[in-house]
Amino acid sequence: MKTTFILSVATALTSVAFTPALAGQLRTNTKSEGLFNGRNLAGWTNVNTARDTWVVKEHALYCSGSPTGYLRTDEMYENYILDFEWFSVNGRDLPELFIHSDALPAVGSPFPRGIKGPALGAGLAATGGASIKPRRFAGNIILGGLWNSYRLESLGGTIVVSVNGKEIARGTAAMPRKGHIAFAATGPTIAYRNIKVDRLPTHHPTANQVAAAGTGWTTLFSGEQLDHWELKPGHRGHWVARDWLIDYDGKSEEKDKCLWSKTSFMDFMLIADVRFTREPETMPAPVILPSGEPALNEDGSAKTVDLPYFGDTGIYLRGHSKNQINIGNRYIGSGEIYGYRVDRNLPAEVRAGVTPTVKADKPVGEWNRFIITMVGDRITVELNGQVVIDQAVLPGIAPAGPIALQDDHWNDNRFQFANVFIKPLD
Known part of the structure; x- marks a missing residue:
C-alpha cells in the first residue's frame, strides 16, 4: 500500500x-x-x-x-x-x-x-x-x-x-x-x-x-569517541566526547591532566577551535612587552593589569610542555609559546619571536580558531585569521612527538575543543 x-x-x-x-x-x-x-x-x-x-x-x-x-x-x-x-x-x-x-x-x-x-x-x-x-x-x-x-x-x-x-x-x-x-x-x-x-x-x-x-586533512575527533587520544582512567567523565565537541570540566584525576594524542607527528598543520565555558572573574595579569620581557613598575616589581580571567589551556606540540601554544585571555593574547618566552637562556630574538604580535582572541564564550604550522624548528600560529606568531624558531625542539590538549595547573579550568584536524607535511 x-x-x-x-x-x-x-x-x-x-x-x-x-x-x-x-x-x-x-x-x-x-x-x-x-x-x-x-x-x-x-x-x-x-x-x-x-x-x-x-x-x-x-x-x-x-x-x-x-x-x-x-x-x-x-x-x-x-x-x-x-x-x-x-x-x-x-x-x-x-x-x-x-x-x-x-x-x-x-x-x-x-x-x-x-x-x-x-x-x-x-x-x-x-x-x-x-x-x-x-x-x-x-x-x-x-x-x-x-x-x-x-x-x-x-x-x-x-x-x-x-x-x-x-x-x-x-x-x-x-x-x-x-x-x-x-x-x-x-x-x-x-x-x-x-x-x-x-x-x-x-x-x-x-x-x-x-x-x-581543503585536501589532506584528517580529523583527530570524529564525535562520540575519543579514539585518537589516550583516555587514561582519571580522565574518564572529565574529558568527554559530546557529539561534535570535546568537553572538559577541569577535574581530571590524573597527575598529568592533559589529553595526549596516540600518534606522534613531525611536520604538520593543525586546526583547532577552542572556547572557554566557565564564568570569568577579574584577576591581575602580567604586562608583557613585545620583547617577551615582563614590564616593571618603578620599584622593580612586575607590572599587572586587571583582566577578566576565564581559564587557561593550550596545545602541546611534539611531546613536551615547553612547546605549548598558550590559550587564554592574557595581556598579550593567545598564541605565545610560553616555555620559550620565559626561558632566559635563549637569545632575545628567540623570546621576542614567540611573543604574539597582536591580540586576536574573541570575547569570552566565543569560539577561536587556531591554525598552527610546524615545520622543522619553525612555527607559525594564526588565530582567528590573524598571524600572531610568524616563523618563530624553537631551538632544540624534538623532531616528532604527540600533541596534547592542555590542563595542567588551574582548578575549574573548563573549556571545549572542536574541529581538530591535522595535515601532515612530511
Missing part, C-alpha cells in the same frame, strides 16, 4: 505552488555523472563523523544521523542539476543537504560554510558566513511512498529545489557560487540512492566566489 505524507510546513515567503523553471533552460545533452557508485564511498570524504555514520548497503547510502557532521564530495561544483532519491525512517524528514560548501567546518560549527537545503519550516539558508536571498518557500510538501525524488538546480547564484516534481524553495545571489556538495548527519536516519549530477557551463566565478578548498 502506498502511503502519502503531507508536511504542513510554515510558509516563509509564499504558499503558492511552483513549476521548476531552470531545468528546461539548463538541461544539456551531457551525460549525467553518478556521484555515488552504490558500492562504496569513492569520491566522497567523511569529514568529521564516525566511520559507521555512513554505510553503503543494497546500493544505497544510509546515514545513521549521529554524530553530528557531514559527508562531502571530493570535487567542487558550480552550475549543475543534482538529482537523487531519498527516504527517511520516520517518513517525514527532508534530506540534510549543503551545497557550495567549504571543505572543512566553519569556526565553532560541525557544518561547513555554505548553502543549506530547505528543512521542515525553513527554506534555503546560508551558514557559516555564506549568503543567499530566499525568494520562495512552498508549504504542504507531499511525500509519497518509500522513496522520494529530490532535484536541486544551481545556475549563477540562483538555486531551485524541487521535491517529487514540485518546486518547494528558491533563492538568488548565493555566495559562494561554487563548492562541495554535502550530506549532513543531524539526527534522523536517512537513506540516499541514484545520486547524479549534470554539469552545466561555467560562469567563471572569481576566487572569492569559490568555497575554500
